[in-house]
Amino acid sequence: MFESWQLLAQGLAAASQPTVLAAIMVGAIIGLFIGALPGLGPTAGVAILLPVAVSFDGTAAIAALGAVYYGAQYGGAVTAILLGIPGDASATMTVIDGHKMARNGKAGAALGLSIAASFIGGLIGLVLLTAFATTIAKAAIAFGPIEMTALMVFSLSLVSVLGGRDLNKAMISLFLGLFIGTIGLDPMVGLPRFDFGEVRLFDGIEFSIIAVGLFGLAEMYATPPSTGAHDDSGRFRFRELLPDVRSTLQCWRELGSGSLIGFFVGILPGAGATAATMISYAFAKRTSKHPERFGNGAMEGVAAPEAANNSAAYGNMIPMFALGIPGSGTTAVLMGGLLMIGLQPGPMLFQTQSEFVWTIFGSFYIGNLALVAITILLTPILASCAFVRPSYLFPAVIAIIAFGIYGINNAMFEVVLVIGFGLLGYLMMKLDYPPVPLVLGMILGPILERGIRRTLVASDGDLSVFFRSPIAIGIIVVTVVLLVSPWLVSQRTRRRAAAIAK
Amino acid sequence: MIRLRTFDLGLSATLTLLGIYIVSQGMNYGYQDGSVPAAGFFPFWIGGGLALFSALNFIKMLRQSGLAGAVDRTEVARVGLVSLAIGGFVVLSGFIGMIAAAVLLMVAIGAIFGARDIRSLMAVSAIAVAMAGVLYLVFGLVLAMPLL
Numbered sequence: 001m002f003e004s005w006q007l008l009a010q011g012l013a014a015a016s017q018p019t020v021l022a023a024i025m026v027g028a029i030i031g032l033f034i035g036a037l038p039g040l041g042p043t044a045g046v047a048i049l050l051p052v053a054v055s056f057d058g059t060a061a062i063a064a065l066g067a068v069y070y071g072a073q074y075g076g077a078v079t080a081i082l083l084g085i086p087g088d089a090s091a092t093m094t095v096i097d098g099h100k101m102a103r104n105g106k107a108g109a110a111l112g113l114s115i116a117a118s119f120i121g122g123l124i125g126l127v128l129l130t131a132f133a134t135t136i137a138k139a140a141i142a143f144g145p146i147e148m149t150a151l152m153v154f155s156l157s158l159v160s161v162l163g164g165r166d167l168n169k170a171m172i173s174l175f176l177g178l179f180i181g182t183i184g185l186d187p188m189v190g191l192p193r194f195d196f197g198e199v200r201l202f203d204g205i206e207f208s209i210i211a212v213g214l215f216g217l218a219e220m221y222a223t224p225p226s227t228g229a230h231d232d233s234g235r236f237r238f239r240e241l242l243p244d245v246r247s248t249l250q251c252w253r254e255l256g257s258g259s260l261i262g263f264f265v266g267i268l269p270g271a272g273a274t275a276a277t278m279i280s281y282a283f284a285k286r287t288s289k290h291p292e293r294f295g296n297g298a299m300e301g302v303a304a305p306e307a308a309n310n311s312a313a314y315g316n317m318i319p320m321f322a323l324g325i326p327g328s329g330t331t332a333v334l335m336g337g338l339l340m341i342g343l344q345p346g347p348m349l350f351q352t353q354s355e356f357v358w359t360i361f362g363s364f365y366i367g368n369l370a371l372v373a374i375t376i377l378l379t380p381i382l383a384s385c386a387f388v389r390p391s392y393l394f395p396a397v398i399a400i401i402a403f404g405i406y407g408i409n410n411a412m413f414e415v416v417l418v419i420g421f422g423l424l425g426y427l428m429m430k431l432d433y434p435p436v437p438l439v440l441g442m443i444l445g446p447i448l449e450r451g452i453r454r455t456l457v458a459s460d461g462d463l464s465v466f467f468r469s470p471i472a473i474g475i476i477v478v479t480v481v482l483l484v485s486p487w488l489v490s491q492r493t494r495r496r497a498a499a500i501a502k
Numbered sequence: 503m504i505r506l507r508t509f510d511l512g513l514s515a516t517l518t519l520l521g522i523y524i525v526s527q528g529m530n531y532g533y534q535d536g537s538v539p540a541a542g543f544f545p546f547w548i549g550g551g552l553a554l555f556s557a558l559n560f561i562k563m564l565r566q567s568g569l570a571g572a573v574d575r576t577e578v579a580r581v582g583l584v585s586l587a588i589g590g591f592v593v594l595s596g597f598i599g600m601i602a603a604a605v606l607l608m609v610a611i612g613a614i615f616g617a618r619d620i621r622s623l624m625a626v627s628a629i630a631v632a633m634a635g636v637l638y639l640v641f642g643l644v645l646a647m648p649l650l
Contacts, residue, residue: 055645168559172517175552179524182548186531186541193531193541194524221581225616391617395608395626396633398584402591402607403600403641410648412592419585426581430573431510449544461537 004134008365011358015366019060020359024367027053027064028374031071035091036079036382037393042072043329044219047211048397050337051404054208058341059356063363065337069330070122070313070364073273074371077114077306078382082107090273090309093281097294097301104297109247113299114306115375116248117255121307122368124259125266125314130361133350136322140347145458146465148346149451150472150479155325155444157479159437167486169433177441180205187450188457205417206408207336210442212401213421214428214435215333220394221426251303254284262308266315268327273312280308314364320345321357324447332439339443503572507563514560521553583614595650601638605630 014020027049034045045068053061076091081098094114101110143151159167159174183194184204195201248255258280265276284304285294294301317334319325324346326332338345343353350357375382405414428435459465466472524545531542587610594603605627612626641647 052640055647168555168562171555172514172552172559175521175548175555176517178548179520179545179552182545189541191531191541193545194527217584221584222577223615224577225580225614389616391612391615391622391626392629394615395611395630398588398611399604399608399630399633399637402588402604403637403647406600407641407645407647412595412650415588415592419588423581423585427509427513431506431513445544445548453539453543457538461534461539 007358011362014359015362023060023064024067027067028071031068032075035072035075044215046333047215051208054340067367073310074118081110093277093305097298100297117303117306118310120255121259121310125263125311128263129314137347137350146469147471150475152448154479157482170437174437174441177438178445181442181445211333213418214425217422218425254300254304255307258304258307259311262311263315266312273309276308276312277305280304329436510563514556517556521549524549600649605634
């Protein structure tokens with residue numbers, strides 16, 4: 001455990017280099033704006049910036065993309081409190097008491113408290129990330145190719161929790177992603193597959209093209225042209241934004257519970273920051289001596305969800321860094337970024353790229369601290385973000401997308417592909433096909449195929465090899481439970497409903 | 503209004519056919535090489551899965567008439583126009599250069615998303631010109647990307 005903190009100290013020093021610091025600042029500011037802008041969530045934000053970021057140095061790129069993710073958690077609260085518009089889904093619970101506080105003339109106090117809660121939640125999440133990531137990665141080192149193949153099958157089974165309401169549509173999305181992952185040269189024998197006679201498809205389809213199309217363009221396609229109406233109930237003075245130590249200390253219990261709930265819910269694949277905020281808010285209300293204050297502008301109602309969503313952002317990164325499993329849409333896109341710069345997330349990353357991992361973790365600490373000052377300084381501008389018309393915002397975003405995608409291979413062919421994936425993403429959004437399983441399939445499919453084929457080549461085609469490892473058997477059992485449980489639950493609910501109807 | 507059920511039926515049918523195509527291509531690549539899986543092993547199973555779940559969805563949609571909602575025609579038109587505008591950017595870049603094409607793209611996108619009066623168009627044009635400068639600076643100079 002002590003070793004982790006020593007490595008973190010080195011990581012903090014490495015993350016203090018000007019290029020990484022600049023990347024953190026740029027990423028954090030962009031994340032704040034993305035969090036504040038209704039419509040564009042952290043997944044879309046990270047996806048849009050992915051092709052631009054990977055053009056820079058690898059460490060700076062991931063530091064910037066990470067900063068976009070946790071910066072969005074800070075930004076979402078500003079419009080939620082001042083305008084009652086959650087810029088991001090995870091800020092929805094903050095609206096309940098935060099906007100009420102603003103309406104009661106305590107906008108500054110609510111914003112100050114949300115900044116303090118975000119910082120404390122983020123810090124606790126980071127400390128837990130530092131403590132747990134290496135432990136989990138070290139345990140996973142015992143995994144050989146068989147266990148890793150079983151783990152990839154388990155990761156794909158996450159479709160049952162990441163896939164939304166319709167499991168059938170989630171499976172279609174997953175298989176579509178697996179198919180896209182097979183486009184290009186076969187990883188074992190180099191045979192071109194599904195290239196449709198196009199040489200430019202020999203290397204497969206770049207991940208960022210799919211991420212930008214499915215999450216960025218599709219999001220904009222579905223946004224109606226609108227004009228915002230101003231609501232000035234959230235007036236505040238700049239001095240009020242400074243986090244107030246006394247009110248922060250008064251909420252110590254909610255800050256602590258929110259941070260812990262956020263982190264552990266964040267680790268669970270598919271649960272995410274939004275679920276963490278709901279659970280932490282409900283817990284804070286249930287354990288409060290004055291539950292009647294909740295919903296009427298309670299400080300605790302701001303502290304708990306804000307601490308939770310920031311802590312959850314770091315909890316979410318544990319399965320990605322330590323096991324190579326993306327537990328949410330945003331971490332799936334981040335994982336794609338890691339793959340694009342030539343790094344394979346998973347237990348070996350801590351062994352082979354230790355300096356990189358700890359520099360990134362160090363950058364998270366710096367970013368979390370910097371965001372306190374940046375949020376205070378930018379709050380007036382962030383508040384006005386909710387009123388930026390799509391007709392002014394989207395032209396710039398689409399131009400960035402076009403240039404960023406062109407820059408991957410200096411070719412317009414990729415921009416044409418992005419249009420196609422944007423249309424596919426829009427269609428999927430409208431027809432309720434979840435896009436995250438597609439990303440999951442595209443990222444994990446090639447790893448799974450290599451694992452299965454290498455293992456079967458080594459065992460001369462003997463499939464029973466997968467059932468000789470106790471770890472692999474354990475993972476397969478969990479996978480089956482994960483896939484079958486939603487079906488069993490729906491059957492039970494149906495039976496109960498039928499019994500009640502009788 | 504266009505019924506989403508029509509889209510879903512069309513998408514499910516297309517994906518079922520795609521799944522069958524993937525299976526047949528997988529067979530062409532070779533399912534097995536001796537006792538070990540060959541290049542077509544993985545596509546064979548993927549195609550099968552895609553065809554199966556898409557066909558199931560197609561049948562489900564056939565049974566559920568009128569439950570899927572509808573989408574506004576203007577929204578579909580907007581999606582088509584944005585795609586056309588980006589396509590136009592791709593074509594025009596080869597003739598007038600990426601920076602000039604980007605300015606036109608941004609003005610077009612602004613107009614599609616509601617900036618149609620003179621004042622809004624002026625504002626979008628100003629944003630487009632400023633943004634084109636930023637794009638040139640970042641992509642052309644800092645990243646030294648060979649812009650068209």
